[in-house]
Amino acid sequence: MTDWSPRTKAVHAGVRRSQYGEVSEAIYLTQGFVYDTAEQAEARFIETGDDEYIYARYGNPTVRMFEDRIAALEGTEDAFATASGMAAVNGALCSMLKAGDHVVSARALFGSCLYILEDILPRYGVDVTFVDGTDLDAWRDAVRDDTRAVFLETVANPTLEVIDLKAVAEIAHAKDALVIVDNVFATPVFGHAVRDGADVVVYSATKHIDGQGRCLGGVICGTKDFIRKVAEPYLKHTGGALSPFNAWVMLKGLETVHLRCSAQAETALKIATALEGHNKVAKVAYPHLPSHPQFETAKQQMDQGGTVIALDIHGNKEEAFRFLNALKIITISNNLGDSKSLITHPTTTTHQRLTDEQRASLGISDGLVRMSVGLEDADDLLADIKAALDMI
Numbered sequence: 016m017t018d019w020s021p022r023t024k025a026v027h028a029g030v031r032r033s034q035y036g037e038v039s040e041a042i043y044l045t046q047g048f049v050y051d052t053a054e055q056a057e058a059r060f061i062e063t064g065d066d067e068y069i070y071a072r073y074g075n076p077t078v079r080m081f082e083d084r085i086a087a088l089e090g091t092e093d094a095f096a097t098a099s100g101m102a103a104v105n106g107a108l109c110s111m112l113k114a115g116d117h118v119v120s121a122r123a124l125f126g127s128c129l130y131i132l133e134d135i136l137p138r139y140g141v142d143v144t145f146v147d148g149t150d151l152d153a154w155r156d157a158v159r160d161d162t163r164a165v166f167l168e169t170v171a172n173p174t175l176e177v178i179d180l181k182a183v184a185e186i187a188h189a190k191d192a193l194v195i196v197d198n199v200f201a202t203p204v205f206g207h208a209v210r211d212g213a214d215v216v217v218y219s220a221t222k223h224i225d226g227q228g229r230c231l232g233g234v235i236c237g238t239k240d241f242i243r244k245v246a247e248p249y250l251k252h253t254g255g256a257l258s259p260f261n262a263w264v265m266l267k268g269l270e271t272v273h274l275r276c277s278a279q280a281e282t283a284l285k286i287a288t289a290l291e292g293h294n295k296v297a298k299v300a301y302p303h304l305p306s307h308p309q310f311e312t313a314k315q316q317m318d319q320g321g322t323v324i325a326l327d328i329h330g331n332k333e334e335a336f337r338f339l340n341a342l343k344i345i346t347i348s349n350n351l352g353d354s355k356s357l358i359t360h361p362t363t364t365t366h367q368r369l370t371d372e373q374r375a376s377l378g379i380s381d382g383l384v385r386m387s388v389g390l391e392d393a394d395d396l397l398a399d400i401k402a403a404l405d406m407i
């Protein structure tokens with residue numbers, strides 16, 4: 016299986032067929048498992064072998080299939096699936112950190128990630144230093160001998176800044192710090208986080224892996240040692256397990272993730288290119304546009320530019336709202352990675368909690384809108400956007 020290409024792994028990796036020989040993976044919707052004898056139960060509690068299960072909070076065959084498939088795709092030895100992307104971020108960090116440890120993190124983070132690093136970890140005695148993720152000197156200055164981990168989103172939400180993962184990993188590894196990457200925006204399809212130096216890769220499977228807006232889920236990918244000796248003991252006792260039903264939805268999502276993401280990214284590039292220079296748009300941010308400040312890094316790190324575009328509309332909240340309200344196909348919603356195109360105004364929704372200064376420092380203006388490009392026809396979407404821009 017190791018020499019299969021990603022698209023083949025996405026369809027076949029991790030399959031565990033029952034005695035019935037089903038084609039589509041079975042949903043083992045069970046909390047518990049029975050034992051033939053008391054002796055067998057005793058033995059399993061002493062040591063749980065491969066494909067032996069005790070309780071679904073610890074593991075489940077359908078969940079295991081999803082873990083194996085995403086690990087194969089990501090190129091890590093193992094993975095642990097979680098109830099949401101945030102359970103994965105929290106699990107990856109809290110399972111390995113203790114009071115007195117130091118962490119360096121990029122400042123431009125998904126709101127809940129920022130809450131964990133800025134509010135929760137310090138409460139438990141972890142010292143966190145925030146840096147501008149695109150400033151390599153800032154990473155160099157911040158990393159110390161006692162730094163245990165660095166945390167970053169390869170592509171920041173919603174400004175789509177791209178962090179040079181290879182360079183940051185080199186800086187972190189020189190101090191033996193673990194590189195933990197939230198790779199949601201780069202997706203398992205375009206990003207190569209492990210190749211570029213990540214030790215632990217975290218996904219919100221809620222986004223592109225499901226890809227059709229149905230289930231919450233997350234996953235932590237890493238070495239067997241990290242996943243089974245560090246992450247699993249923490250997660251199985253604190254209750255962040257993924258439901259078997261949701262795991263099945265994610266397994267099915269992985270089968271089409273390449274087709275969906277590359278079609279969505281192709282449309283995103285087309286829209287971003289067409290809107291550059293539009294008289295109602297001050298700026299278009301998309302990692303694979305030559306005008307993007309980290310264009311070269313984005314080209315090296317990502318096979319395609321991703322499925323999200325940020326548009327800075329001339330004007331402020333009023334103009335942005337008028338644009339959003341005039342759209343007919345593209346729906347107002349704060350999620351992303353869906354087959355339906357979704358649009359949000361970060362200042363008043365996802366990033367409402369931040370102060371004006373924090374938003375300004377992250378480049379989130381009142382005219383900024385973030386669009387997640389779906390599977391609709393590119394020309395239909397472009398016509399919808401242009402008609403709505405005309406209404407401003």
Ligand SMILES: *Cc1c(COP(=O)(O)O)cnc(C)c1O
Nearest residue numbers: 099100101125197199219221232
């Ligand atoms: C959505 C998201 C998360 C959180 O995922 P949930 O599944 O909603 O818990 C974390 N990081 C990034 C970058 C995200 O976009």
